[in-house]
Amino acid sequence: MTTEPFNPFTIAQQQIDQAAEKLELDKGTHELLRWPMKEIKVTLPVKMDDGSTKIFHAFRIQYNTARGPAKGGVRWHPLETIDTVRALAAWMTWKTSVVDLPLGGGKGGVVCNPKELSQTEKERLARAYVRALAGSLGVTKDVPAPDVYTTPQIMAWMMDEYETIIGENHPGVITGKPLALGGSKGRGDATARGGIYVTREAAAVNGINLDGAAMAVQGFGNAGQNAALLGEEILHMKLVAASDSRSGVYNPKGISAAALVDHKIKNGVLKGFQEADEITNEELLALPVTVLFPAALENVVRADNAQDIKCRICCELANGPTTPDADRILDDKGIIVLPDFLANAGGVTVSYFEQVQNAYNLYWELQEVHWRLDKRMTQAFAGVYEMSKRSKIGLREAAYLVGVARVAEACKLRGWV
Numbered sequence: 119m120t121t122e123p124f125n126p127f128t129i130a131q132q133q134i135d136q137a138a139e140k141l142e143l144d145k146g147t148h149e150l151l152r153w154p155m156k157e158i159k160v161t162l163p164v165k166m167d168d169g170s171t172k173i174f175h176a177f178r179i180q181y182n183t184a185r186g187p188a189k190g191g192v193r194w195h196p197l198e199t200i201d202t203v204r205a206l207a208a209w210m211t212w213k214t215s216v217v218d219l220p221l222g223g224g225k226g227g228v229v230c231n232p233k234e235l236s237q238t239e240k241e242r243l244a245r246a247y248v249r250a251l252a253g254s255l256g257v258t259k260d261v262p263a264p265d266v267y268t269t270p271q272i273m274a275w276m277m278d279e280y281e282t283i284i285g286e287n288h289p290g291v292i293t294g295k296p297l298a299l300g301g302s303k304g305r306g307d308a309t310a311r312g313g314i315y316v317t318r319e320a321a322a323v324n325g326i327n328l329d330g331a332a333m334a335v336q337g338f339g340n341a342g343q344n345a346a347l348l349g350e351e352i353l354h355m356k357l358v359a360a361s362d363s364r365s366g367v368y369n370p371k372g373i374s375a376a377a378l379v380d381h382k383i384k385n386g387v388l389k390g391f392q393e394a395d396e397i398t399n400e401e402l403l404a405l406p407v408t409v410l411f412p413a414a415l416e417n418v419v420r421a422d423n424a425q426d427i428k429c430r431i432c433c434e435l436a437n438g439p440t441t442p443d444a445d446r447i448l449d450d451k452g453i454i455v456l457p458d459f460l461a462n463a464g465g466v467t468v469s470y471f472e473q474v475q476n477a478y479n480l481y482w483e484l485q486e487v488h489w490r491l492d493k494r495m496t497q498a499f500a501g502v503y504e505m506s507k508r509s510k511i512g513l514r515e516a517a518y519l520v521g522v523a524r525v526a527e528a529c530k531l532r533g534w535v
């Protein structure tokens with residue numbers, strides 16, 4: 119038997135097709151929303167520390183800007199493809215819309231293995247990316263941010279390169295910056311925090327008690343580590359398992375999230391953590407936990423393993439972790455799936471707050487960021503939940519209907535369709 123290679127953009131288009139049918143969009147609007155409005159492919163020559171020149175391929179996709187400038191992270195990954203970036207840019211479009219931010223959707227990617235690059239090579243790559251794209255970036259055009267394997271330091275180099283090119287201070291060109299360069303308080307854990315807020319809301323409307331409930335985290339990077347820490351702090355849940363790209367750890371009695379984060383930061387890997395047993399990624403996904411946080415990459419919950427999933431709530435912090443086939447299986451099993459572009463919208467929401475603060479050159483206290491984020495996420499969840507009840511559909515489909523309808527309306531008002 120041959121299986122089709124996994125293509126996230128095919129999935130993103132299928133999801134739009136379904137939403138378009140439900141929303142009864144006209145043909146022109148439907149077709150417009152199936153495609154990125156602007157795609158940029160650049161080839162970057164970068165000097166390596168040994169004096170050689172390495173060529174990197176990179177992309178920036180501005181999917182749809184009807185509701186505002188493109189917004190979305192830059193991912194550095196060895197398996198990056200233009201179709202992955204297209205899909206992620208589409209999801210950003212529905213994400214900014216579902217939380218009602220005045221932004222469009224975009225995404226960037228560089229095909230590289232950051233684990234093999236020195237700090238100076240990373241800096242040269244970050245600067246090369248911005249040099250190649252500078253004409254298409256800016257607060258009124260497209261604002262990048264961190265994503266998988268890109269960091270506040272990388273954002274700082276990118277901002278500096280952009281400001282050097284245009285010859286003026288322009289911190290809003292990029293978000294997820296370090297605090298000292300105009301970053302927002304609360305951006306570091308915003309993605310996970312937003313996911314925790316919507317998990318709280320979903321549990322409340324479904325009568326699920328989270329106090330002392332078990333959680334498992336797949337992918338122990340920015341989103342995953344903070345989900346574990348905040349799951350403990352805000353929802354009083356108990357972390358029982360976590361994994362990274364190499365291995366996983368499991369202790370049904372509970373793992374201190376802070377101790378595990380500490381171990382990961384010190385050692386770079388989860389392996390070797392003393393107070394837990396080893397577990398594979400597949401085993402972790404199948405644990406009988408109350409909340410599962412997929413927080414690594416796309417395509418992890420598939421038709422072949424969805425039947426094994428036993429959580430009550432699956433909070434998709436990663437983008438695209440569940441395939442459409444798997445989605446149907448989870449739905450049949452009665453698992454509440456908090457869809458990626460709602461569940462992980464906290465990151466872009468605080469990125470938007472960062473842009474607002476940069477524009478005013480006036481910075482908010484952490485409590486204000488948390489309060490505003492909670493309000494946005496709670497409202498977004500309520501809107502999606504209401505749509506799901508009214509239309510008798512799952513939360514993902516409901517989130518699509520809310521997000522896509524707003525983008526379609528903006529396209530229509532502009533006279534594009």
Ligand code: NAD
Binds near residue numbers: 361413
């Ligand atoms: P990160 O680079 O900080 O962490 C990714 C983690 O995933 C790493 O610990 C890595 O070891 C692990 N991982 C990679 N492959 C894995 C595998 N096959 N199995 C298990 N673990 C694996 O990235 P991040 O910023 O935390 O992003 C994680 C996900 O969240 C991505 O899908 C990203 O698009 C999404 N996301 C992130 C943000 C953000 O603000 N950081 C916002 C929205 C969505």
